[in-house]
Amino acid sequence: MKSISGNSTVKEITxxxxxxxxxxxxxxxxxxxxxxxxxxAKLVLLRTGRYVIQSVCAKDFEGDTITEGAYICAxxxxxxxxxxxxxxxxxxxxxxxxxxPSSEYPLRVSNRVLxxxxxxxxxxxxxxxxxxxxxxxxxxxxxxxxxxxxxxxNEGFVNVRTPEIIRPTGExxxxxxxxxDKDAVLxxxxxxxxxxxxxxxxxxxxxxxxxRAEKHNSARHLCEYEELDLAMGYIRSLEDIMQxxxxxxxxxxxxVSRECKHExxxxxxxxxxxxxIPSVTFREALDILGKDSTQADLDPTDADxxxxxxxxxxxxxxxxxxxxxxDKRPFYIKDxxxxxxxxxxxLFRGMKIASGGQNTHSYTELCAKAERSGINTKAIQPxxxxxKYGLPPHGSASMGLERFVMKLCGLENIRxxxxxxxxxxxxx
Amino acid sequence: MKSISGNSTVKEITxxxxxxxxxxxxxxxxxxxxxxxxxxAKLVLLRTGRYVIQSVCAKDFEGDTITEGAYICAxxxxxxxxxxxxxxxxxxxxxxxxxxPSSEYPLRVSNRVLxxxxxxxxxxxxxxxxxxxxxxxxxxxxxxxxxxxxxxxNEGFVNVRTPEIIRPTGExxxxxxxxxDKDAVLxxxxxxxxxxxxxxxxxxxxxxxxxRAEKHNSARHLCEYEELDLAMGYIRSLEDIMQxxxxxxxxxxxxVSRECKHExxxxxxxxxxxxxIPSVTFREALDILGKDSTQADLDPTDADxxxxxxxxxxxxxxxxxxxxxxDKRPFYIKDxxxxxxxxxxxLFRGMKIASGGQNTHSYTELCAKAERSGINTKAIQPxxxxxKYGLPPHGSASMGLERFVMKLCGLENIRxxxxxxxxxxxxx
Numbered sequence: 001m002k003s004i005s006g007n008s009t010v011k012e013i014t015x016x017x018x019x020x021x022x023x024x025x026x027x028x029x030x031x032x033x034x035x036x037x038x039x040x041a042k043l044v045l046l047r048t049g050r051y052v053i054q055s056v057c058a059k060d061f062e063g064d065t066i067t068e069g070a071y072i073c074a075x076x077x078x079x080x081x082x083x084x085x086x087x088x089x090x091x092x093x094x095x096x097x098x099x100x101p102s103s104e105y106p107l108r109v110s111n112r113v114l115x116x117x118x119x120x121x122x123x124x125x126x127x128x129x130x131x132x133x134x135x136x137x138x139x140x141x142x143x144x145x146x147x148x149x150x151x152x153x154n155e156g157f158v159n160v161r162t163p164e165i166i167r168p169t170g171e172x173x174x175x176x177x178x179x180x181d182k183d184a185v186l187x188x189x190x191x192x193x194x195x196x197x198x199x200x201x202x203x204x205x206x207x208x209x210x211x212r213a214e215k216h217n218s219a220r221h222l223c224e225y226e227e228l229d230l231a232m233g234y235i236r237s238l239e240d241i242m243q244x245x246x247x248x249x250x251x252x253x254x255x256v257s258r259e260c261k262h263e264x265x266x267x268x269x270x271x272x273x274x275x276x277i278p279s280v281t282f283r284e285a286l287d288i289l290g291k292d293s294t295q296a297d298l299d300p301t302d303a304d305x306x307x308x309x310x311x312x313x314x315x316x317x318x319x320x321x322x323x324x325x326x327d328k329r330p331f332y333i334k335d336x337x338x339x340x341x342x343x344x345x346x347l348f349r350g351m352k353i354a355s356g357g358q359n360t361h362s363y364t365e366l367c368a369k370a371e372r373s374g375i376n377t378k379a380i381q382p383x384x385x386x387x388k389y390g391l392p393p394h395g396s397a398s399m400g401l402e403r404f405v406m407k408l409c410g411l412e413n414i415r416x417x418x419x420x421x422x423x424x425x426x427x428x
Numbered sequence: 429m430k431s432i433s434g435n436s437t438v439k440e441i442t443x444x445x446x447x448x449x450x451x452x453x454x455x456x457x458x459x460x461x462x463x464x465x466x467x468x469a470k471l472v473l474l475r476t477g478r479y480v481i482q483s484v485c486a487k488d489f490e491g492d493t494i495t496e497g498a499y500i501c502a503x504x505x506x507x508x509x510x511x512x513x514x515x516x517x518x519x520x521x522x523x524x525x526x527x528x529p530s531s532e533y534p535l536r537v538s539n540r541v542l543x544x545x546x547x548x549x550x551x552x553x554x555x556x557x558x559x560x561x562x563x564x565x566x567x568x569x570x571x572x573x574x575x576x577x578x579x580x581x582n583e584g585f586v587n588v589r590t591p592e593i594i595r596p597t598g599e600x601x602x603x604x605x606x607x608x609d610k611d612a613v614l615x616x617x618x619x620x621x622x623x624x625x626x627x628x629x630x631x632x633x634x635x636x637x638x639x640r641a642e643k644h645n646s647a648r649h650l651c652e653y654e655e656l657d658l659a660m661g662y663i664r665s666l667e668d669i670m671q672x673x674x675x676x677x678x679x680x681x682x683x684v685s686r687e688c689k690h691e692x693x694x695x696x697x698x699x700x701x702x703x704x705i706p707s708v709t710f711r712e713a714l715d716i717l718g719k720d721s722t723q724a725d726l727d728p729t730d731a732d733x734x735x736x737x738x739x740x741x742x743x744x745x746x747x748x749x750x751x752x753x754x755d756k757r758p759f760y761i762k763d764x765x766x767x768x769x770x771x772x773x774x775l776f777r778g779m780k781i782a783s784g785g786q787n788t789h790s791y792t793e794l795c796a797k798a799e800r801s802g803i804n805t806k807a808i809q810p811x812x813x814x815x816k817y818g819l820p821p822h823g824s825a826s827m828g829l830e831r832f833v834m835k836l837c838g839l840e841n842i843r844x845x846x847x848x849x850x851x852x853x854x855x856x
Binding site: 001002003004005006007011012014029031048049050069070071073098099100101102103104105106124125126127129130135138139142145146149153155156158159160161162163164165166167175176177178179180182184186193196197199200201202203207209211213215223224226233234239242243244245246247248249250274275276277278279280284314320361362363364381382383385386387388389390391392393401418419420422424427428 | 429430431432433434435439440442457459476477478497498499501526527528529530531532533534552553554555557558563566567570573574577581583584586587588589590591592593594595603604605606607608610612614621624625627628629630631635637639641643651652654661662667670671672673674675676677678702703704705706707708712742748789790791792809810811813814815816817818819820821829846847848850852855856
């Protein structure tokens with residue numbers, strides 16, 4: 001019998017920790033990112049899980065041959081070195097090889113920028129992500145999610161997990177699967193389950209995997225992506241959800257700024273300053289765009305122009321558009337006056353990143369709306385039942401994580417914001 | 429144009445907040461959980477998203493008729509009342525109905541215990557979850573996840589999101605789907621992707637949806653459930669992972685204790701005191717059980733008996749069993765001496781709740797192991813490639829969230845630990 005105390009876990013190495021150890025000997029586990037010469041000495045760039053730390057072999061260095069791509073345990077003295085990253089350098093005394101690659105990298109990961117095409121980088125995803133710029137995106141993505149969860153938990157929201165396998169609702173672009181003896185599809189959104197959950201938790205959120213059979217290869221679409229969703233009960237109007245989303249995004253930007261200073265500097269990421277977000281109605285938006293009122297939704301060019309308008313006129317990188325016609329909105333969105341709906345889109349840097357609204361809480365209205373929009377009401381009976389037995393007035397919002405991160409980091413293709421992307425061609 | 433400041437979000441009502449408002453008038457949004465008589469007054473139990481708060485109509489009460497199941501906005505004066513839950517009572521001055529149910533509840537949600545069968549409760553899930561005991565489980569589940577994420581983030585782990593749609597690997601019990609013109613399956617575990625991610629992040633975790641086509645109706649299995657997974661690079665041995673898991677579980681228990689005092693009291697949940705966890709090898713375990721050494725794994729009865737042994741002999745509700753034979757272990761687990769593997773299971777209150785081990789980081793060894801175990805190596809080529817280009821020594825662990833919560837809360841069926849469970853019969 002042994003006894004596991006949980007008291008001897010291995011701590012992470014950080015530049016701050018090294019800086020505090022100047023003059024001391026340290027042990028550091030890392031991958032050999034690059035070797036070269038610096039002055040008269042052998043230069044070894046050490047890639048940890050987050051940083052690339054400069055080291056040079058000491059005159060009395062004793063250790064294994066240092067190969068690029070090898071994982072090593074290095075020992076050395078930390079020195080002040082203002083010209084090195086983070087102002088420190090390690091003078092290596094010895095190294096021990098922990099793991100050697102069987103093959104050279106197919107990509108030049110130690111170059112300042114990965115020069116290979118996106119297609120090549122995706123074909124060697126576990127290697128291209130070893131590039132400091134490629135992986136930095138996912139620290140930021142993690143931080144966005146952390147900010148999302150932290151803010152909502154503090155506001156009394158419960159993090160739930162809802163099903164991804166659901167009955168076919170008759171909507172298009174769903175991925176079908178066979179579930180024992182039944183036909184099923186993969187969920188496009190956790191929204192119906194979140195709204196049901198408002199009946200017992202008032203406030204819920206989920207970061208859900210969602211699926212769409214996108215039969216085209218746009219730079220803005222994925223077949224499997226992550227949606228940050230929330231639903232809230234007892235709202236007085238659409239505006240309560242927009243207020244919440246504004247405060248939430250402000251907290252997310254602050255979280256990324258605090259947690260990912262290293263990555264935002266690496267990528268040159270410009271975080272948005274979120275103060276007041278301007279909001280125009282869909283009808284006002286069409287006026288601004290000089291378009292006629294027969295249009296039922298905004299197209300990508302409209303989004304781009306409205307963002308430029310918000311930036312020039314109000315100094316905001318974000319703009320809400322509210323009260324869309326019902327045609328392109330989910331069936332559960334509440335009607336407002338004059339044939340519009342209690343809905344909104346949030347645009348950021350030329351792209352829609354979130355949408356939401358106030359939902360109908362009337363059972364009879366909801367059933368009528370579902371039937372009108374051609375939904376298979378049998379497939380969503382439990383959702384309709386939740387309304388039959390009563391739900392408070394409620395609203396919801398959802399944000400596409402990869403789209404937001406793409407815009408935040410200034411990426412050109414959404415695939416760069418997904419660790420292992422799936423599209424109609426890629427399944428590896 | 430309007431302007432959304434994000435400064436007027438609606439705050440959650442808590443007993444602590446009410447206690448601090450004794451003598452003041454408050455506004456509270458809630459569902460009418462139960463009505464009755466208390467002394468000479470009309471009693472109204474108000475169910476918020478977390479609590480049930482006692483209120484009585486004041487003599488000068490003016491408001492709508494108060495119906496059970498209605499969602500209302502109530503105004504009243506907070507009074508000290510030692511006999512009421514949380515020591516407070518609201519003297520209602522007025523109420524406004526926000527939403528009325530179209531139908532009475534099919535279950536007796538206001539009874540102290542839901543007396544209907546599990547089958548009935550699941551058939552009316554959005555109603556049965558309105559019962560304070562049923563929903564309390566999911567506040568605890570959220571808190572377990574929060575503790576898991578918080579601890580690992582503090583230790584430098586990155587939260588990643590890996591694909592759920594994967595190529596068929598030849599393993600059994602996978603749910604098949606058609607992905608455009610390709611055959612695909614739903615993932616049983618995010619482990620392979622997490623191990624690949626060790627190459628660029630060193631330490632990663634994910635709370636992943638996982639899928640198994642369980643063709644039976646046991647109280648311990650679901651077809652769609654949540655797995656808390658982690659992988660860590662640069663481990664020196666199996667024990668580093670077990671140390672981490674012990675510290676992690678201790679933090680989770682502390683998080684639940686801090687965040688869910690209300691729910692653990694409601695459910696009478698006995699949280700484990702995690703100090704040292706005893707650890708025996710599989711061979712020692714068979715000795716303890718008096719079983720012969722031809723057995724390749726522990727069965728549920730063994731797990732139960734080993735837990736009783738750990739409790740009696742070491743006063744621990746948890747016990748590690750290590751070094752299993754390779755037969756029932758994942759192909760990637762590293763071999764140890766004498767035909768065993770660097771693997772472990774963690775048992776808690778008679779059930780396996782987690783497993784893990786040190787993984788092979790040698791490319792050639794990994795390929796040989798994959799072929800030997802009948803895996804379609806083409807389907808996992810990107811995983812094998814990550815090893816070809818080098819990974820540090822690494823290990824991993826995974827824990828079934830619903831199983832852990834089931835044991836934590838003393839539930840009899842795992843379906844009670846899943847908000848909207850899926851099994852071979854239920855797809856609603």
